[in-house]
Amino acid sequence: QVQLVESGGGLVQAGGSLRLSCAASGRTASTRAMGWFRQVPGKEREFVAGISWRGGSKYYADSVTGRFTVSRDDAKNTASLQMNSLKPEDTAVYYCAAMRSVILPPRAAREYDYWGQGTQVTVSS
Numbered sequence: 001q002v003q004l005v006e007s008g009g010g011l012v013q014a015g016g017s018l019r020l021s022c023a024a025s026g027r028t029a030s031t032r033a034m035g036w037f038r039q040v041p042g043k044e045r046e047f048v049a050g051i052s053w054r055g056g057s058k059y060y061a062d063s064v065t066g067r068f069t070v071s072r073d074d075a076k077n078t079a080s081l082q083m084n085s086l087k088p089e090d091t092a093v094y095y096c097a098a099m100r101s102v103i104l105p106p107r108a109a110r111e112y113d114y115w116g117q118g119t120q121v122t123v124s125s
Helices: none
Strands: 002-007 010-013 018-026 034-039 046-051 058-060 068-073 078-083 092-098 119-124
Touching (some): 002 092, 018 034, 018 092, 046 068, 046 078
Antiparallel strands (some): 046 058, 068 078
């Protein structure tokens, strides 16, 4: 099993920045692709960004391209999501997710094997 714990959420004004971190523990050697998702009440969990095993490929939702940057440090078993130029519509609970055996990160939440508990990001206008 792999445990994921997100941190770094909070309240920020529009135009500001936040950096989310995801710390992995347990059988981390088994993890491959990782992704970041977000969810607001009443809506499905939405793909935000994904990063391949070893970080060679990165993918973003159109709504965050150019503003968010995903990264990972496998030596430290961490992943990060740097969020700049935040907008009120970025307000959501953000989740870190990981996959056991797939190298490239899919955009469908149902594909992922492990999830963190989520961290709230609130962007005020």
